[in-house]
Amino acid sequence: METMETRESPMKPNNLVTYKQWSHLCATLVLPTAVLSLPKISFQEAGNGGWLTPLISGLVGLVALWEIVLLAHLYPGLRWSQMLPRALGPKVGQTINLGYIIFFWSDGLLVICEGLAFIHTVVLPLTPYIAVLLAFCATLTYVLWIGMDSLFRVNALMYGGLWVLGTVMVAAGLLGPFHWGSFSPFLEEGWGGVFQGSYVPMSWYGEMMVLSMFLTHVQPGLLQLRTTVPTWLLSIGLLGVVDVVTMGLFGVAEVSRQMFPTYLVFQYLQLGDFLHRVEILFLIPWTMMIFFKSFIFFAAAVQVLQDFTNSKSPRPFVLPLMGLTACVTLWAFPVSQQLPDFLLYVFPHYALIFEVVIPGLLWMVAQWRQRNTYPRKARFGCVTSEEYGK
Numbered sequence: 346m347e348t349m350e351t352r353e354s355p356m357k358p359n360n361l362v363t364y365k366q367w368s369h370l371c372a373t374l375v376l377p378t379a380v381l382s383l384p385k386i387s388f389q390e391a392g393n394g395g396w397l398t399p400l401i402s403g404l405v406g407l408v409a410l411w412e413i414v415l416l417a418h419l420y421p422g423l424r425w426s427q428m429l430p431r432a433l434g435p436k437v438g439q440t441i442n443l444g445y446i447i448f449f450w451s452d453g454l455l456v457i458c459e460g461l462a463f464i465h466t467v468v469l470p471l472t473p474y475i476a477v478l479l480a481f482c483a484t485l486t487y488v489l490w491i492g493m494d495s496l497f498r499v500n501a502l503m504y505g506g507l508w509v510l511g512t513v514m515v516a517a518g519l520l521g522p523f524h525w526g527s528f529s530p531f532l533e534e535g536w537g538g539v540f541q542g543s544y545v546p547m548s549w550y551g552e553m554m555v556l557s558m559f560l561t562h563v564q565p566g567l568l569q570l571r572t573t574v575p576t577w578l579l580s581i582g583l584l585g586v587v588d589v590v591t592m593g594l595f596g597v598a599e600v601s602r603q604m605f606p607t608y609l610v611f612q613y614l615q616l617g618d619f620l621h622r623v624e625i626l627f628l629i630p631w632t633m634m635i636f637f638k639s640f641i642f643f644a645a646a647v648q649v650l651q652d653f654t655n656s657k658s659p660r661p662f663v664l665p666l667m668g669l670t671a672c673v674t675l676w677a678f679p680v681s682q683q684l685p686d687f688l689l690y691v692f693p694h695y696a697l698i699f700e701v702v703i704p705g706l707l708w709m710v711a712q713w714r715q716r717n718t719y720p721r722k723a724r725f726g727c728v729t730s731e732e733y734g735k
Contacts, residue, residue, distance in 0.1 A: 361564045362497040364572045367556065369500055370641060371576040372583075374552045375406065377634040378459055379584055383546055384591045384606045386689065391542030392534035393527055393597050396588035401543035403581040405701060406550030410573045412704040413557045417568040419711050425557035425704075426652040432711050439653060441703065446649045448699045449555065450666065453642030455692065457481065457674055458684055460635035467608060468628060478674055481636070486667040488640055489647060490660060497562070500637055523593040548693040550580075551700030558645040643667070 379399075387395030420428045426445065430438030461481060465474050488496070532539065560568070591606045594613065600606045611624035647666060651659040 361562060364563055364566065364568055366497045366500075367559060367563050368573040368576050370497070370556055370559075370637075371406070371410070371553050371573055372580045373500055373634050373637045374555065374641065375549055375580045376583065377631060377638050378456065379546060379549050379580075380587055380607050380631070381463060381605050382459075382685075382688070383549075383584055384588050384600050385603065386545050387542040387588060388592065388597050389542070389601045390534070391538040392532070393529075393592060394532040394534055394536075394539045395542055395597070395600075396585060396592060397532075397539050398543040398546055399581045399584040399588065401539060402546035402550050403577065404550075405547040405697070406553050406577055406580070407574075409551050409554045409701055409704070410556075410577065411570055412701070412708055413554065413560075414568050414570045414573075415708050416557065416704065416711070417560055419708070419715075422561065422565075424559065424561045424648065424652075425554075426649040427561075428557075428707065432707055432714070442649050442653050445699065446646055446653060448696075449558075449642050449646035449649060450670070452552065452555075452696070453639050453646065454670055454673060454677065455684075455688070456635065456639040456642060457670065458677060459688070460632075460639065461674070462684060463605060463608075464632065467605065468632075475675065478671060482667050482671045482674075484636070485640055485643060486663060489643060489663045489667070496637065496640065523590075524596065525593065527592050527596050545689055545693050548696040548700065551697055553577075554700040554704060555641060555645050557704070558648055559641075643670070 383399070384395065387398040391398055416425075416428060420431060423431065426442050429441050432438065433441070457478075461474070461477055465472070465477050469477055534542075587607055587610075591600050591610055594610060595603070595606060603609060608624060608627065611627040643666065647659040647662050650656070650662045650666075656662075
């Protein structure tokens with residue numbers, strides 16, 4: 346009988362990437378949506394202490410990465426959807442996998458809705474929304490069909506572009522009329538406001554958990570937490586700079602009122618008479634990152650579907666899934682305010698369960714099985730994933 350480890354993988358062995366390239370996806374998962382929405386959300390709740398919310402919420406991302414590392418050590422060579430049946434048994438594991446199919450797919454759907462709302466409003470206001478949607482979904486379908494061979498390497502190039510974005514944001518703060526008075530009094534809403542403003546972004550950082558679906562695409566070796574920390578720090582630092590600059594230039598009240606305050610910073614910045622339309626430096630990498638982020642979640646959903654149905658290839662699920670996505674996107678959030686309200690009041694409550702709670706529980710179950718089944722070996726950390734399957 347064919348097992349999950351021997352079924353067809355979307356990447357060939359000679360095209361496997363390094364853990365460093367794999368870790369670069371951390372920034373791609375957090376920044377596209379957070380860089381647009383974080384200033385508005387954080388300052389509404391935390392006042393002038395909103396610039397601290399990336400640090401507080403970023404700790405959840407570090408916990409998610411730590412859980413991935415621990416599970417990768419316990420189940421080497423397996424991805425998340427293969428770990429669940431191995432640790433919990435086929436029935437329970439596959440039932441939870443069904444929930445992750447819905448979660449990954451719906452998360453990708455939300456990324457498309459949020460990304461296309463910005464693109465249609467700011468970049469292509471005269472283009473019919475359905476045309477933008479179909480073009481985006483058709484491109485996603487093609488990339489999902491051909492596989493993930495080049496995604497990690499192209500994303501690694503984007504990682505370098507993030508430093509350019511950070512430099513431009515710092516330049517905007519230095520060249521513009523930066524108002525230091527916006528930071529006084531310090532923490533006007535107190536630490537309670539900071540923690541309250543960090544709750545929604547926690548679910549964005551927790552999305553790093555989806556990287557556990559791509560552990561089978563990485564070259565053999567031992568995943569270490571320090572491999573992922575630089576990208577994690579970059580995402581926190583860049584979002585912190587975004588918050589500080591937007592608050593310094595526009596003030597807390599104006600940032601809380603605007604829908605896309607970060608984009609206003611790039612529109613505001615001009616370098617003399619020779620460099621205008623600096624917002625293009627933001628639009629190009631941001632559009633690519635929003636495409637990569639949506640691709641990551643749909644690729645994860647397709648792979649869970651492959652494991653759930655015990656299929657040899659993920660391709661049969663690509664066209665139906667993307668067709669369903671295009672249809673649902675058209676009527677999911679017909680009123681412009683419904684999507685922000687959903688992301689604020691609904692998404693974080695269930696997302697953190699899938700992103701942090703369930704992986705943490707799985708690790709504890711695996712540790713309990715290890716100590717009860719192989720007590721002597723567990724004491725010295727010698728139990729392998731093959732022994733778990735016995």
